[in-house]
Amino acid sequence: MTLLIDIRQPEWMREAILRDTLAPHLPDVELLCGISEKRDDVVMAAVVDLYPDVIELAPNLKLVQKLGAGVDGILHGTGLPEHIRVTRLVTDLPATEIAEYCLAHVLQFQRNLHTHRADEAAKNWNPLPPKLTSETTVGVLGLGVIGGLTAKKFASLGYKVVGWSKSQKQFEGLDCRFGDEALDGVLKAADYLVCILPSTDATRDFINSQRLALMKPNAVIINAGRGDLIVDQDLIAALDSGAIAHAVLDVFRQEPLPGEHPFWEHPKITVTPHVSGWHQGDALLDVAKNYMRLVAGEPLLNEVDRKAGY
Known part of the structure; x- marks a missing residue:
């Protein structure tokens, strides 16, 4: 199974930087930077905002991890199917x-x-x-x-x-x-x-x-x-x-x-250009923890109530 990293905000963080941060904690997991073709093995995506092509190209997606706190760019106007869970970082x-x-x-x-x-x-x-x-x-x-x-x-x-x-x-x-x-x-x-x-x-x-x-x-x-x-x-x-x-x-x-x-x-x-909260620190490691929890069927960290919106 594969963890997709799809940030698309190089001024904040490049996908490869997060990949290198997570790799020591997920040594046996493929960390995919960006997606351009259909991948049935992607079960989790770490994103800032969710783009429609991710849903189309990852048909077995089970979890979207927000790299931050606000999840409106995931829940609103993206067509995210109801069965896909959403988590966020809290730090x-x-x-x-x-x-x-x-x-x-x-x-x-x-x-x-x-x-x-x-x-x-x-x-x-x-x-x-x-x-x-x-x-x-x-x-x-x-x-x-x-x-x-x-x-x-x-x-x-x-x-x-x-x-x-x-x-x-x-x-x-x-x-x-x-x-x-x-x-x-x-x-x-x-x-x-x-x-x-x-x-x-x-x-x-x-x-x-x-x-x-x-x-x-x-x-x-x-x-x-x-x-x-x-x-x-x-x-x-x-x-x-x-x-x-x-x-x-x-x-x-x-x-x-x-x-x-x-x-x-x-x-x-x-x-100001959305710079008030910038660094995530060690909370980025929650991405790896949530991947492991997803695979093991354990409760996720900071799961979003999709009806409430947070």
């Missing part, structure tokens, strides 16, 4: 990187660095007081591994943190809210709204014009979750009208973001 390393990414952008606004850079270019001496951490509220939407770590990171630095999730979650010392009725209060309170929700039927188009209208006019949205959480045109309209102040976006409905997309040139939008 604190990219979660820590995403928390650092969000903190880095919050600090830029807290310390007025955007304004200072513009003043520097204009040779304008313009002292501005930084915002007080203790008087700043960070709302975190999504309290899974990544969101929970992000919320705790901000709280440890003295920010007021209000976390929200679909179902009840508890973290010591954090104000954790859940359910639809609690969401409006989080939106109204947040000076920074950090979005780390997965892409599901319940979260698609989650941040729309109605919810944006509830936010403070000085609020900043940071989306490091999934690109389809926010309605693009509603976000642009909210920024243009002054309903919110700025948006920092690391994820998009289409990636790479097309050159003609209005996000690129909008003065109140910061675009």
Whole structure:
């Protein structure tokens, strides 16, 4: 039986690098880098996104392993048959990187660095007081591994943190809210709204014009979750009208973001190319573990509930 490695993102990782990482742990297994012809022996595929040709060329596929956390690029629009199982990687390393990414952008606004850079270019001496951490509220939407770590990171630095999730979650010392009725209060309170929700039927188009209208006019949205959480045109309209102040976006409905997309040139939008969480560390070895568990008929690590979407 064969394990297919099909990444197709050489700027992140080449297939051969993962093959060489897994090979010592799967010495008797063929590790196939990419697929171009029908292979009946492929039972598992390690992917970032699932492409239709993989399903066509690997008719005996039993498991798709996501090389990361979000599985929308596997579950949505791929035609994945219901009998094929899906697993993902769960590790604190990219979660820590995403928390650092969000903190880095919050600090830029807290310390007025955007304004200072513009003043520097204009040779304008313009002292501005930084915002007080203790008087700043960070709302975190999504309290899974990544969101929970992000919320705790901000709280440890003295920010007021209000976390929200679909179902009840508890973290010591954090104000954790859940359910639809609690969401409006989080939106109204947040000076920074950090979005780390997965892409599901319940979260698609989650941040729309109605919810944006509830936010403070000085609020900043940071989306490091999934690109389809926010309605693009509603976000642009909210920024243009002054309903919110700025948006920092690391994820998009289409990636790479097309050159003609209005996000690129909008003065109140910061675009980064999906870099908030990069490294997977030792979690990549879970690919080998799941292959062995699949073959042995044992429970898989971090199996996705396909109906829930995560």
